[in-house]
Amino acid sequence: xxxxxxxxGLYWMNRYIERAENMARLVDAGLxxxxxxxxxxxxxxxxxxxSAGSDAAFTQKYSDYTAANVADFLLxxxxxxxxxMASIETARNNARMVRTALTRETWESxxxxxxxxxxxxxxxxxxxxxxxxxxxxxxxTALIRGSFYGTMLRNEIFxxxxxxxxxxxxxxxxxxxxxxxYVLLPSISWVGSTLDNYQWESILxxxxxxxxxxWVYEADYKPSNIADYLILxxxxxxxxxxxxxxxxxxxxxxxxxxxxxxxxHATAGxxxxxxxxxxxxxxxxxxxxxxxxxxxxxNTRLGDEIAQDYRFY
Amino acid sequence: xxLAAFDEMLPEISGLRKPYSAYDRWLKEQDPAxxxxxxxxxxxxFRKTGITFAVYGEQEASERLIPFDIVPRIISGxxxxxxTQGIEQRVQALNAFLDDIYHRQEILRxxxxxxxxxxxNEAFLPEMIGVRPPAGVYTHIIGVDIVRISExxxxxxxxxxxxxxxxxxxxxxxxxxxxxxPELFQQIKVRPVExxxxxxxxxxxxxxxxxxxxxxxxxxxxxxSFNSAYFEHAFLADQMGVQLVEGQDLRxxxxxxxxxxxxxxxxxxxLYRRVDDSFLDPLTFRPxxxxxxxxxxxxxxxxxxxxxxxxxxxxxxxxxxxxxMPEIVEFxxxxxxxxxxxxxxRCSEPDSLKYVLEHIDxxxxxxxxxxxxxxxxxxxxxxxxxxxxxxxxLAAKPSNYxxxxxxxxxxxxxxxxxxxxxxxxxxRPYVLVSDRIQIVPGGLTxxxxxxxxxxxxxxxGGGTKDTWVLDD
Numbered sequence: 001x002x003x004x005x006x007x008x009g010l011y012w013m014n015r016y017i018e019r020a021e022n023m024a025r026l027v028d029a030g031l032x033x034x035x036x037x038x039x040x041x042x043x044x045x046x047x048x049x050x051s052a053g054s055d056a057a058f059t060q061k062y063s064d065y066t067a068a069n070v071a072d073f074l075l076x077x078x079x080x081x082x083x084x085m086a087s088i089e090t091a092r093n094n095a096r097m098v099r100t101a102l103t104r105e106t107w108e109s110x111x112x113x114x115x116x117x118x119x120x121x122x123x124x125x126x127x128x129x130x131x132x133x134x135x136x137x138x139x140x141t142a143l144i145r146g147s148f149y150g151t152m153l154r155n156e157i158f159x160x161x162x163x164x165x166x167x168x169x170x171x172x173x174x175x176x177x178x179x180x181x182y183v184l185l186p187s188i189s190w191v192g193s194t195l196d197n198y199q200w201e202s203i204l205x206x207x208x209x210x211x212x213x214x215w216v217y218e219a220d221y222k223p224s225n226i227a228d229y230l231i232l233x234x235x236x237x238x239x240x241x242x243x244x245x246x247x248x249x250x251x252x253x254x255x256x257x258x259x260x261x262x263x264x265h266a267t268a269g270x271x272x273x274x275x276x277x278x279x280x281x282x283x284x285x286x287x288x289x290x291x292x293x294x295x296x297x298x299n300t301r302l303g304d305e306i307a308q309d310y311r312f313y
Numbered sequence: 314x315x316l317a318a319f320d321e322m323l324p325e326i327s328g329l330r331k332p333y334s335a336y337d338r339w340l341k342e343q344d345p346a347x348x349x350x351x352x353x354x355x356x357x358x359f360r361k362t363g364i365t366f367a368v369y370g371e372q373e374a375s376e377r378l379i380p381f382d383i384v385p386r387i388i389s390g391x392x393x394x395x396x397t398q399g400i401e402q403r404v405q406a407l408n409a410f411l412d413d414i415y416h417r418q419e420i421l422r423x424x425x426x427x428x429x430x431x432x433x434n435e436a437f438l439p440e441m442i443g444v445r446p447p448a449g450v451y452t453h454i455i456g457v458d459i460v461r462i463s464e465x466x467x468x469x470x471x472x473x474x475x476x477x478x479x480x481x482x483x484x485x486x487x488x489x490x491x492x493x494x495p496e497l498f499q500q501i502k503v504r505p506v507e508x509x510x511x512x513x514x515x516x517x518x519x520x521x522x523x524x525x526x527x528x529x530x531x532x533x534x535x536x537x538s539f540n541s542a543y544f545e546h547a548f549l550a551d552q553m554g555v556q557l558v559e560g561q562d563l564r565x566x567x568x569x570x571x572x573x574x575x576x577x578x579x580x581x582x583x584l585y586r587r588v589d590d591s592f593l594d595p596l597t598f599r600p601x602x603x604x605x606x607x608x609x610x611x612x613x614x615x616x617x618x619x620x621x622x623x624x625x626x627x628x629x630x631x632x633x634x635x636x637x638m639p640e641i642v643e644f645x646x647x648x649x650x651x652x653x654x655x656x657x658x659r660c661s662e663p664d665s666l667k668y669v670l671e672h673i674d675x676x677x678x679x680x681x682x683x684x685x686x687x688x689x690x691x692x693x694x695x696x697x698x699x700x701x702x703x704x705x706x707l708a709a710k711p712s713n714y715x716x717x718x719x720x721x722x723x724x725x726x727x728x729x730x731x732x733x734x735x736x737x738x739x740x741r742p743y744v745l746v747s748d749r750i751q752i753v754p755g756g757l758t759x760x761x762x763x764x765x766x767x768x769x770x771x772x773x774g775g776g777t778k779d780t781w782v783l784d785d
Contacts, residue, residue, distance in 0.1 A: 004573045005562050097538045100551040115360070156575065258576050310575040 004311035006098045007160040011312070013094035014164030017110070017144055020087035022172045023074045024137040026052050029206040031130060034067055036198060044202070045070045050179045051172075051206065054082055071130055075137070076121040084137055085121045088114050101157045105147040113140035156257060159250040160310070166250075167303045170243035171296060176206045177230055178292040184223040185288065200226055207238040227288065228280040240295065244272040247302070254310075262309035267302045271295070318721040319463045320735050321386065332389040332783055335501045340384075348383065348728060351493045355381050358489055380776035381486060382727040383493065386738060386758040390785045393754060396467060399652030400457050400742060401750050402642060407474055407629045408746060409645035411451035414628060415441045425640045434634075435682065436627030438590065440597055444614055446623045448520040448748065453621040454513070454585075455744040456480070456757075459652070461723040468655045468720070470739060472638070474630040475622060476587050479757040479777075480743050481545040484509060484552075486779040487755070502784040504754035509743065510552035512751055517583045519747035520619050529582035531555040532572060534563075536588050536604045546587050560588070565608040570618050583619040584609075590624050632681040632715050633659065655720060661712035669716040670708065673700050676716040677767075678707060691767060693719050722767055725778065727760060737761045739769050740780065754782035 030048035034041040042065035049055040049065075052074055061079075062069045075084045092114040099107055117140060125133050152158050177184075183199040200221040204210040207230060216233065217225040233239045248268045255261045283291050307313065322333045329337055359378050388396075413419050414431060421428050431437050456477025458470040487506050491498055514531065521529035535546035537559050550557035562572045563581070571578035586593065592602040597610040612618050628634065634641075636657040642650040658665035658676075669676060673692050680688040690703040707714050724735035742756035758778040759769035769775040 001556070001579060002575045003556060003558065003562050004575055005559065007575050093538065096543070096547075099547045100557045160575075254575075260576075311573050311577070 002101070002156050002160070004313070006101050007156075007310050008307065008312035009094040009098035010101060010157060010160040011164035011167075011306070013091050013098065013110075014161045015168040016087040016091035016094065017141055018165050018168040018172070019082055020084045020091065021138060021141040022168075023052060023082065023084045023087065024134045024141075025208060026176075026206055027071050027074050027130075028134050029202050030070065031067060031134075032205055033198060033202050041065070041067075047179050049074070051176045052082060053175060054080055067130070068124070068127060071125055071127075075125065075133070085117060088117050088140075103147070103151040105151045106144070109144045109147040113144055116140060156254060159254050162246060162250045163306055166243040166247045167299060167306075169238055170240050170247070170299050173207055173230055173238050173240060173243070174292050174296050174299065176203060177227070178289065178296070181288045181292060184227050185284075196223075197221055203230070209236060209238065212236065224280050224284065227283070231283065232275060232278065232280060241272075241275045244268065244275055248272045251306075262305065264302055264305035264309045267298065267305055271298050271302070318735070318737065319461065319723045321461070321723050321725045321738075323726070323735075324464075332387045332392070336385065336387060336497070339497060339500060345732070352383055352728060354493060355383060355489050358492065359485070379482065379771045380762060381489065382760060382762075382776055382778050383490070384726055384728055384733065385490065385779045385781045386725050386740070386760075387781045387783065388740075389783050393782045396459065396652070396742070397752050399467070399469075399650070400459075400744055400752055402646055402648070402651050403457065403469065403472065403638070404452070404455055404744050404746060404750055406638075406642040406645045407455065407472060408449075408451050410641050411623070411626060411629050412445070412449065413645070415444065415451075415625065420641065420644055423644070425644050426634070426637050430633055430637075431628065434628060434631060436590075436625070436631045438625035438628075440610060441623070441625035446520075446613075447522045447616060447619045450520050450621075450746050451623040452626045452629060453516065453520060453623075453746050455746070456741045457744060459740045459742070460655075460720060461740070462720050463723075467652060469638070469652050470655060471632075471635065472630040473741070474626045476589070477741070477743070478542045478545055478587075479741060479759075480509060481548040482777050483743065483753075483755060483757045483780065484548075486757075486777055490779040501781070503781045504784045506753050506755040509753045510549060512745055512753065513549070513585075514553040514555070516745040516747040516751065517585055517619070517621060520621065521582045522616055522619055524617060525582045530580060531583045531585065532558045532581050534558055534560070534584050534586040534588055536560075536592070540587075542587065549585075555585075560592075560602075560604045560606055563606040563609075565606065565612055568612060568615060568617055570606055570609055570612050581618065583621065585621050590627060593620075593624060632679055633661070633712075636715060655717045658716040660707060660714040660716060665716075666707075666711045669714075670704055673704055673707075673716075675719060677719050678703060678714055678716045681713055681715060691719065694765075694767070719767065722769075725758070725760065727762065727776070727778075734764070736764070737767050737769065738778070755780045 026048050030045050033044040045065035045067070046055065048070060049058050054074065057080055058070070058073050061073065073080055073083065077083045078086045078089065080086060092110050095102060095107055095110045117137065120133060120136060148161070180199060180203050183196060200223065201210055203226060204213050209229065213226070213229055216229065229236055229239065231240050234241050234245060236242055251265050251268050255265055321330060322337070323329055356378065359381060410420065420426050421431060452474040454477060456473040456479065458473065459467055460470050461467050483506055517531050518529050531553065532555055533546055533550040535543060535557055537543065540546070547557055556572060558572050563570055564578070566578045569580045570584065571580050588604050591598045592604040594605050594607065594610040595602045596607045609618070610624070613620055613624070636654065636659055638654050639650045658669050660666045660669055669678065673690070674695070676692045678690045678692070690699065692700060695703070722737040722739060725738045726733035727736045738758050738760045740756050740758055743753055745751045758780045759771065759775045760778055761767060761769045762774060762776045
């Protein structure tokens with residue numbers, strides 16, 4: 001038996017842990033672009049902010065797209081509710097609220113991540129320290145994930161946590177793709193140009209897949225392969241299909257446990273079926289941007305339905 | 314002013330006391346540098362596990378640790394037996410008093426406690442008149458604050474019969490000590506405290522409503538994660554294996570209190586509430602309360618839920634009532650109180666008021682309804698101006714205050730940079746009441762960390778120690 005409020009806390013705790021890490025990954029990818037291509041750095045930082053869904057808030061505060069400004073806004077600034085620091089803080093507040101549902105190891109890993117990031121992000125980040133700060137953020141979230149997977153019972157508590165993780169991750173990946181969808185379109189891109197190569201690598205880097213891509217596809221970046229990898233590849237842990245494989249699985253566990261199926265089961269099942277049946281060619285033919293926009297919309301609806309069906313409020 | 318106090322480890326004249334002999338032997342073998350290291354380890358453990366408390370009004374330090382001292386406070390088996398007899402008697406009297414005060418009020422008719430003290434008291438809930446809680450128990454969980462002033466003199470300082478806190482520190486302090494010094498526990502037989510959560514759960518289950526079918530569903534009601542004692546609420550729910558609920562999770566469904574779960578509403582039979590009376594039911598008490606459950610008092614009066622502690626128990630631990638405890642104990646148990654009260658002047662009485670105003674620089678003056686060490690004056694430690702200001706407040710509303718002599722609370726050493734140093738302590742053992750009375754051998758020892766200070770409250774710079782009851 002689980003309180004609706006606790007399920008809600010678990011769900012958001014995990015969404016925010018995922019988000020905290022995602023911000024670090026986006027800054028990492030942006031930093032790489034800025035280092036390798038100095039000409040259009042501000043454009044790259046702009047797309048990083050768009051992927052983070054924080055561009056409007058950023059421009060209210062800053063006029064320049066510089067590494068220091070963007071890193072500060074996406075990593076440290078607690079007035080930006082999606083920044084790494086704000087996300088870790090929200091994740092910890094949720095963890096505190098649902099503490100009785102967590103193993104001691106899980107709680108301590110979140111609490112320690114919060115303490116160490118709070119210390120590390122107390123002052124503006126010196127640009128020279130940025131790589132090590134990004135590493136530290138990824139390490140802290142990896143420790144949380146490790147203690148979570150290593151110690152949590154596979155019950156409804158685990159299921160609601162995973163729903164949060166995968167709804168957030170699917171949203172992140174879809175947004176990253178949508179911001180850069182035009183560089184993947186065959187009509188614009190010319191295979192092999194340096195510019196495109198950088199862009200493609202940046203997309204892969206934003207989801208930490210620039211190395212694993214080469215294990216799966218040929219060494220050269222090809223837009224349709226990149227899109228296939230991030231959307232349809234069932235083995236790639238940040239692909240949309242991967243996320244939906246686990247979303248449907250955890251929803252099925254909940255449905256079996258409670259002996260009841262809801263609207264969220266239908267929504268997740270529909271998206272999952274669409275992803276399994278689809279080919280990347282179909283998606284490109286029907287329009288990549290439209291596909292992603294629909295996906296983001298359905299994914300958001302799934303989150304709302306989960307909250308309603310399981311009495312989060 | 315420095316009071317000559319009785320030190321529990323090293324009385325100046327008689328030398329080392331027996332309960333501490335084994336510990337002292339061990340301590341002498343330790344390298345002081347290692348002890349300092351252990352002290353830091355302890356702080357890390359607490360910080361990591363998130364054992365913090367919030368201090369109201371301190372924004373910067375919204376989560377603070379209660380300092381922990383690694384020198385245990387040790388009580389012999391004999392001393393403990395004496396204490397428990399006194400506590401049991403007192404707790405019996407408290408429950409009998411509550412039952413009487415909300416029914417026939419024999420004690421008022423007998424003139425042993427003045428009527429006006431009850432009628433005009435905010436802690437007295439007219440809503441509870443004629444209500445008999447399940448199993449007839451009013452106060453289920455009690456933390457009796459006890460002070461010692463010499464080898465054989467123990468006094469009750471306060472009966473916390475509403476929602477006593479701090480038991481999680483008793484448990485975590487022991488856990489920490491066992492982690493830091495496992496070898497000590499092999500050498501010295503200390504009675505265990507770690508089964509407290511199981512005892513609490515059994516005790517709560519035993520007072521379930523009569524109508525409960527099968528095993529009762531128990532929940533802990535917390536005001537939420539921003540409450541200063543939230544850690545403890547979560548800790549206890551976790552250790553008991555029950556749900557930790559907030560007001561927003563609960564509503565009245567079909568004459569029962571129910572919690573909103575992922576599968577719909579589920580009935581609750583026993584609610585261990587850590588929310589004050591006035592917030593419990595917005596329909597009955599404070600209408601602006603979002604921390605309680607609308608209609609829970611109706612369910613309670615119908616006998617369909619156990620609320621622990623019962624609403625209205627505050628009338629038993631009110632500071633104005635406290636001074637009548639010797640009479641109360643004798644009235645209901647037929648015997649003299651085993652554990653004494655500290656002599657108390659009731660400022661509502663003109664003679665007492667006169668005395669208190671004349672001797673304010675020697676006395677401790679407390680607000681009748683205050684708690685946590687707020688709103689009190691420690692005469693000997695206060696400046697002339699503070700005494701004068703307090704006298705004005707006192708003269709303006711005498712019935713709001715009581716006064717007690719400044720007692721030389723016993724001391725127990727703490728580890729400082731310069732080695733062991735005596736500091737004043739008190740003791741809060743935890744008592745569980747169901748069809749029986751159980752007292753966990755141990756409790757929370759609070760220690761005033763500032764040299765000479767008599768205020769042990771954690772909100773005022775107090776710390777804690779592990780409390781050992783020897784199995785001898």
